Amino acid sequence: MSKTTAAAEQELACHTISVLVDNEAGVLARVIGLFSGRGYNIESLTVAEVNTQEHLSRITLVTRGTPMVIEQIKAQLGRLVPVHKVSDLTVEGPHVSRELALIKVSGAGEKRVESLRIADIFRARVVDSTNSSFVFEIVGKTEKINAFIALMEPLGLADVARTGVAAIARGCDPL
Amino acid sequence: MGTPALLPSGTTPTGIVQGRSTPRAPPALFEQVKAMVDQEKSGAEIILKALADQGVDVLFGYPGGSVLPLYDEIFKQNHIRHILVRHEQGAVHAAEGYARSTGKVGVVLVTSGPGATNAVTGLTDAMMDSIPVVCFTGQVPTHLIGNDAFQEADTTGITRQCTKHNYLVKKSEDLARVIHEAFQVASTGRPGPVVVDLPKDILLRPAPYVPPTRVRHKSYRPQIKGDIKAIEEAVDLIAHAKRPIFYCGGGVINSGPQACQLLTQFTRLTGYPLTLTLMGLGAFPASDPQFLGMLGMHGTYEANLAMHNCDVMVAVGARFDDRVTGRLDAFSPGATKIQIDIDPSSVNKNVPVDLPIIGDVGHVLEDMIKVWKARQCRPDQAALADWWKRIEEWRARDCLHYEMSDTVIKPQYAIQRLYELTREREPLITTEVGQHQMWAAQFFKFEKPNQWMTSGGLGTMGYGLPASIGVQVAHPGSLVVDISGEASFMMNLQELATAVQYRLPIKVFILNNHYMGMVRQWQELLHGGRYSESYSEALPDIVKLAEAFGATGLRVEKPAELDDTIRQMMAIDGPVLVDVRVDPSENCFPMIPSGAPHYQMLLGPADKESQPISKEGAILV
Numbered sequence: 174m175s176k177t178t179a180a181a182e183q184e185l186a187c188h189t190i191s192v193l194v195d196n197e198a199g200v201l202a203r204v205i206g207l208f209s210g211r212g213y214n215i216e217s218l219t220v221a222e223v224n225t226q227e228h229l230s231r232i233t234l235v236t237r238g239t240p241m242v243i244e245q246i247k248a249q250l251g252r253l254v255p256v257h258k259v260s261d262l263t264v265e266g267p268h269v270s271r272e273l274a275l276i277k278v279s280g281a282g283e284k285r286v287e288s289l290r291i292a293d294i295f296r297a298r299v300v301d302s303t304n305s306s307f308v309f310e311i312v313g314k315t316e317k318i319n320a321f322i323a324l325m326e327p328l329g330l331a332d333v334a335r336t337g338v339a340a341i342a343r344g345c346d347p348l
Numbered sequence: 349m350g351t352p353a354l355l356p357s358g359t360t361p362t363g364i365v366q367g368r369s370t371p372r373a374p375p376a377l378f379e380q381v382k383a384m385v386d387q388e389k390s391g392a393e394i395i396l397k398a399l400a401d402q403g404v405d406v407l408f409g410y411p412g413g414s415v416l417p418l419y420d421e422i423f424k425q426n427h428i429r430h431i432l433v434r435h436e437q438g439a440v441h442a443a444e445g446y447a448r449s450t451g452k453v454g455v456v457l458v459t460s461g462p463g464a465t466n467a468v469t470g471l472t473d474a475m476m477d478s479i480p481v482v483c484f485t486g487q488v489p490t491h492l493i494g495n496d497a498f499q500e501a502d503t504t505g506i507t508r509q510c511t512k513h514n515y516l517v518k519k520s521e522d523l524a525r526v527i528h529e530a531f532q533v534a535s536t537g538r539p540g541p542v543v544v545d546l547p548k549d550i551l552l553r554p555a556p557y558v559p560p561t562r563v564r565h566k567s568y569r570p571q572i573k574g575d576i577k578a579i580e581e582a583v584d585l586i587a588h589a590k591r592p593i594f595y596c597g598g599g600v601i602n603s604g605p606q607a608c609q610l611l612t613q614f615t616r617l618t619g620y621p622l623t624l625t626l627m628g629l630g631a632f633p634a635s636d637p638q639f640l641g642m643l644g645m646h647g648t649y650e651a652n653l654a655m656h657n658c659d660v661m662v663a664v665g666a667r668f669d670d671r672v673t674g675r676l677d678a679f680s681p682g683a684t685k686i687q688i689d690i691d692p693s694s695v696n697k698n699v700p701v702d703l704p705i706i707g708d709v710g711h712v713l714e715d716m717i718k719v720w721k722a723r724q725c726r727p728d729q730a731a732l733a734d735w736w737k738r739i740e741e742w743r744a745r746d747c748l749h750y751e752m753s754d755t756v757i758k759p760q761y762a763i764q765r766l767y768e769l770t771r772e773r774e775p776l777i778t779t780e781v782g783q784h785q786m787w788a789a790q791f792f793k794f795e796k797p798n799q800w801m802t803s804g805g806l807g808t809m810g811y812g813l814p815a816s817i818g819v820q821v822a823h824p825g826s827l828v829v830d831i832s833g834e835a836s837f838m839m840n841l842q843e844l845a846t847a848v849q850y851r852l853p854i855k856v857f858i859l860n861n862h863y864m865g866m867v868r869q870w871q872e873l874l875h876g877g878r879y880s881e882s883y884s885e886a887l888p889d890i891v892k893l894a895e896a897f898g899a900t901g902l903r904v905e906k907p908a909e910l911d912d913t914i915r916q917m918m919a920i921d922g923p924v925l926v927d928v929r930v931d932p933s934e935n936c937f938p939m940i941p942s943g944a945p946h947y948q949m950l951l952g953p954a955d956k957e958s959q960p961i962s963k964e965g966a967i968l969v
């Protein structure tokens with residue numbers, strides 16, 4: 174029998190996709206245009222050159238969709254001419270993913286002390302401070318950063334800057 | 349590597365040959381090095397050289413300030429022909445017609461700003477229908493880019509989503525490589541349009557040349573051969589099918605005449621029925637009894653019911669378009685689906701597929717036939733006989749039947765007569781978009797590929813006339829007919845001047861029903877017969893119009909005079925417009941109303957009241 178009906182009813186899931194591309198003008202616009210043009214969502218996207226000799230950049234993106242949509246996203250990415258490789262870290266085995274955030278908290282007194290205490294638990298570092306504020310630097314999985322931000326909310330959360338997710342497969346093989 | 353190999357191996361950037369004991373380089377190498385050293389050639393000259401090396405013999409274009417250096421080079425040579433169109437959209441459609449009828453890349457040259465934006469519809473059309481086109485666009489000089497300079501447009505930005513790929517050449521040393529890459533990308537894998545944006549200073553500055561053989565793309569590698577395991581599995585499924593069908597499309601034509609041959613061979617080996625999409629017409633001979641006609645919204649009853657009831661479906665270069673599938677959740681529910689396609693994104697897009705085979709149709713079919721023969725596969729003849737019996741019952745409904753008339757020309761009859769009277773000359777047919785396009789698809793029979801050029805994916809009115817110009821340029825001795833509607837004809841009629849200028853004897857066969865007939869049909873079925881803005885008011889006199897352009901105009905109003913008019917049209921050695929006055933109220937059947945499943949077809953006028961279109965269906969297009 175066909176798998177026709179079963180697939181259509183499958184559920185939404187988050188996938189971390191790593192795309193190796195030529196670092197040339199317009200390549201990021203192609204990727205972003207693909208997502209907006211076809212109505213896919215991007216939860217996070219990071220990009221930087223990772224091989225200066227061959228001018229390759231790695232784009233790490235986190236997206237959500239049904240299995241059929243995720244397959245479509247990967248196929249559409251693979252179709253872009255400057256794309257060398259598309260890897261779905263979520264299905265290809267264990268991987269490490271990290272995000273860095275800078276979080277400004279302003280306040281005084283007990284709240285200020287409390288924010289420091291929590292930062293310590295989360296292994297966030299203070300990278301700037303005034304009499305009435307801190308800037309914390311925190312590195313970790315998206316969920317950890319979300320949790321930290323939630324805890325800072327009542328303590329005078331003023332500003333957040335996040336890098337988005339960078340991810341890589343575990344083990345010795347390159348992607 | 350970051351920069352392409354611009355120099356022959358063994359030479360340094362200064363052109364000095366290294367590592368050789370003999371003092372004199374061999375002549376071939378010497379010539380190459382010399383060419384590198386005297387870099388006197390301008391970018392414009394390099395472009396023409398690259399085009400010549402790519403085998404380009406014709407450009408469709410329109411000049412303007414930013415491309416004047418290129419036009420100057422065109423003036424100085426005579427191996428590449430330039431066809432001056434009258435609107436840049438026409439240039440791209442002409443290139444599409446040229447490409448689809450020859451299998452070669454169609455080449456376009458337009459100026460910056462408005463020239464480039466006018467080309468966008470054509471590019472999108474080529475993108476949707478997988479037509480190989482390389483379009484050169486002029487651009488303001490590099491130092492003015494981004495300054496809102498005169499006739500500046502962000503061409504690469506605007507065309508990013510409607511091209512397979514695009515380039516902005518910012519460095520002279522990239523120019524030759526980019527052109528060769530553009531041709532490779534446009535013509536291989538799933539074909540499509542590629543834009544090369546050329547700042548004016550790049551055209552004027554000296555540039556080095558690299559021949560095509562020295563260019564290898566860094567990342568672009570379409571998959572050609574299919575996975576043999578998957579092919580074996582597919583052959584197994586195909587051989588054991590009880591109610592099989594081949595559903596084949598434009599990808600077979602893209603793959604080439606050889607692939608069409610293989611498809612025919614494999615289909616005859618199996619004895620299975622086959623249906624074609626609008627884009628696939630000609631990939632399999634229409635006269636073959638195994639052919640069920642076109643499928644889909646305006647396809648035949650037998651093709652659609654066979655698709656709905658099959659147990660194994662083999663999609664070959666067809667992309668499960670919504671015109672074909674109808675309501676998705678009711679599409680061929682019991683079938684195991686095999687799909688051969690070169691583009692992984694065509695698989696599992698609309699319809700989940702059980703067994704995808706990524707690769708070129710021709711290569712995959714070749715392997716399939718080998719496996720089939722090696723295994724001495726023999727289909728279940730009893731089951732197949734049953735299946736054909738059911739198909740013949742559906743066929744007996746004669747779904748393309750229409751009521752003849754002695755007083756008014758029925759559009760279907762006009763196409764049938766056109767077909768009968770021209771078939772000996774193996775005409776090349778282009779169409780516009782609308783009812784006439786569907787009647788052409790239903791009533792014109794194509795035995796070979798590359799004879800049918802139509803705008804399927806984008807459905808661009810105004811495609812057919814310029815496309816016929818491109819076709820006629822490529823096939824000067826052939827009969828080329830644009831089957832047109834009066835409204836579509838008005839969209840690019842300026843190209844008649846192009847046909848007259850180059851003495852291209854195209855025939856524009858206009859089924860004039862005084863309506864945007866396809867729109868009127870939907871308004872009749874979906875909007876209570878309120879014909880909002882779909883009447884072709886203030887039409888010009890088509891005969892006089894033809895004369896004003898220096899072409900010939902004919903008009904026919906009576907069925908009895910139709911044959912003579914068609915013969916007259918064919919006898920005239922020059923462009924002809926034929927104003928065929930047809931029944932204005934005729935609708936195109938069969939029709940699967942949007943949002944309906946395949947088994948709910950409207951077969952004729954009598955069906956339309958009995959099966960009102962659902963609210964959900966009315967939302968769809």
Ligand SMILES: Cc1cc2nc3c(=O)[nH]c(=O)nc-3n(C[C@H](O)[C@H](O)[C@H](O)COP(=O)(O)OP(=O)(O)OC[C@H]3O[C@@H](n4cnc5c(N)ncnc54)[C@H](O)[C@@H]3O)c2cc1C
Binds near residue numbers: 600
């Ligand atoms: C008014 C109107 C009505 C229409 N009604 C119908 C209708 O009733 N029936 C119908 O069929 N269409 C109809 N169409 C056309 C429809 O919109 C689509 O354009 C058409 O169905 C697509 O055809 P296709 O599936 O063959 O794909 P194409 O658009 O031709 O795509 C080709 C496919 O083959 C693949 N391919 C390309 N090259 C190769 C290769 N070398 N090897 C392997 N694969 C390759 C591509 O990746 C792609 O998936 C209509 C259009 C209009 C404007």
Ligand SMILES: Cc1ncc(C[n+]2csc(CCOP(=O)(O)OP(=O)(O)O)c2C)c(N)n1
Binds near residue numbers: 780784808
């Ligand atoms: C550029 C463009 N604009 C609008 C449409 C929508 N459209 C599809 S068919 C059609 C009517 C075509 O009329 P005509 O050329 O007379 O053909 P007929 O249907 O009457 O045979 C229209 C307006 C289109 N396909 N293309």
Ligand SMILES: [Mg+2]
Binds near residue numbers: 833860865
């Ligand atoms: Mg009309």
